[in-house]
Amino acid sequence: MNTTSNSSSFHRPIASDCQPGQRFYVRVLRQDGPRKRRYWQRFALEYEADMNCISVLQRIAENPRTDDGRDVAPVAWECNCLEEVCGACTMLINGWVRQACTALVAQLLQDRPGEIELRPMTKFPVLRDLVVDRSRIFAILEKILAWVPVDSYYDLGPGPRQSQEAQQMAYLYSKCMSCGCCLEACPQFLKIELEYREGETPEAYNARLRTANMRAYIGSHAIAQVELFNSNPIGAMNATERLDALVAEGGIQVCGNSQNCVRVCPKGIPLTTAIARAGRAATRHIFRKWFDR
């Protein structure tokens, strides 16, 4: 499978220019809370062997003082697995959307000497500093039924066998960690951030946000998940439901074929292949819906 991913460029060998103790700067785009003013702060750090952007943020948390000597609140960020499989630490590093845990400082300083720039993702509402609210991704996965519904009240026995080829393709799609890189780079996926209306209850606000999330573009990660679960022999039993969601408002039709998604996907998922295959499935689905009933 030929996937046009740039992940290989992330993991190329590093020339050992960086010496322990070498000074470098980290510029962080900060924000104290949702919809608050954004501002830059710069921190000076000393290089340590095998440093990545998470250890950079840990060093800043230990000693949250800017390079001009002001004590500030520590920078907030999210991380979890530290091995590029959870997606929690996704942010813009030197303008590239990627995971902080696999962004090695030596490599970043080799590409742009002296300074590293950290920004939160731009397509999701900022909660604080580098922490964004990615719950829309999970609302989308709910919309497209990104799971295999199995009634587990009694033993159903083994599922149907799958060909090696089908397994290989499914494996590629199953690597998705819902990090949101594809959505960040997508010109058709726009940020949704709602303000509270006067006197609005949290329930009413959440309902309004959910409707907005459900009506907006689902993005290529979700289209690949439709392919994954519809290719599963048991998952295929709900294929019609997923295809209905795929052609609903904010579905596959919003894709504009810029193909940025496949270039930025850290897991090298063949997203554009999934989009085209899902497009074919959508074509078949809509004809069946109109003419076969």
Added chain:
Amino acid sequence: MQRPDPASIFGRYEFLVRRLHSLIGLLPVGAFLFIHFVTNFSILDGPATFQMRVDQIHSLGPITLPVVEWSCILLPIVAHALIGLIIVARGKRNLLYYRYARNFRYTFQRWTGVVAFAFIAWHVFDTRGWIQESWWVAHVTHPLGGGTFDAARAAATATASVQASGWVAAAYLVGVLACVYHLANGVWTMGITWGAWTSPAAQRWATMLCAAVGLGLAVMGLGALWGMATTVIR
């Protein structure tokens, strides 16, 4: 299980509208562009040949021709353009951050679409005055200098409108190339949208196919433009 929230009124038809937009870009709009270029290319065979081609079109008859023109040319172009403008407005282009060839093609598709629409609107007014109704012709078209094409003197009036000034010729050059790119790249995205070419390898082949189609169309369009710009009718 909780089902997705109901779509908005427009959203319910979003898929249908986007697929129709994709389809009419090729048929009839793309097909018309090809026929239009072939017709006008005949100016290179001389004014008499071009006049004959125009007469063939007008042999459809004074009632049939406008019906065909409105249903197969004007309305599909207007529909394609209006839906296209909504699509452009609902995207947030990011070529400056993601400088990939495919992203350039995506961005350029939107630019050429807008340019082509503006060009076609001007071109159709300049040559045909949009509407051939006597009040409109007397009060709008003629005062604004539009409607210069006369099917009875096709070669003379068509060449005159291209040769009006250097600016007009330049506008034709930009307009023709914008239309050609928009159609050729549009066929490529259409193949993905409908699921004709799915794998990266197939999409690379399709790129070459669409580039060849685009080159062919560019030769036809520029040849026709060259003929219109250089043919002198006495």
